[in-house]
Amino acid sequence: MKRGDMAPEQMAETAQDALPPPARPLDAIDQDILRILQADGRASIRSVAERVHVSRANAYARINRLVEDGVIRGFGARVDHERAGHSTSAYITLKIVQNTWRTVREQLRQLPGASHIALVGGDFDVLLLVHTPDNRTLRELVLTRLQAIPEVLSTRTLLVFEEEDLEPDA
Known part of the structure; x- marks a missing residue:
């Protein structure tokens, strides 16, 4: 799989468990990336880059920084608990x-x-x-x-x- 096609959750799996550094200020592109990933945590780097109008390398670096800074704590599925047997x-x-x-x-x-x-x-x-x-x-x-x-x-x-x-x- 090419780096640009890697899903953000795959990047999060490689983040260290150490305490994150102090959060850096987020710009409008970072905020847009967060909005996209909150709606679809499985979005590829390529897709995110296209939607925020930056290169794949830039999107990859930004998502990686958001993970390393602890802004993005992880990726997961939103579960309908009732349908999953927990009514x-x-x-x-x-x-x-x-x-x-x-x-x-x-x-x-x-x-x-x-x-x-x-x-x-x-x-x-x-x-x-x-x-x-x-x-x-x-x-x-x-x-x-x-x-x-x-x-x-x-x-x-x-x-x-x-x-x-x-x-x-x-």
Whole structure:
């Protein structure tokens, strides 16, 4: 495969796991590249270059810089969770013991169906988004797995009735 035909996700796989350098300012072309890749992460370098009116080498270098700087964190598929067999979604709020965020975060990462974890300010400390096959599995996740974490003081489950992905469509 020619370098100009390489998909951006193939470039991301080669990026190092080290902490990224401070982000450099993004110009209009960088912003256009991000918009294109958000809509279609499988777009080839050639396609991106043509759409933003730069050479393939320039597009390749810009995408590589965006990956190295940590602006682009990776490439993946946007999944319809219901069609993938996870028809129950919920946001779960957690109150945790002070100064245990890193420990709790590592345990939450291991939960089946966990898709987003955020440390937040307000009436609770952590917001967790999970997708499970059904309510019974969700109940087991909350009552058996989450509440067994010693640093979790309390939970509140908010069942999602309907959701919409606001990221650009392909």
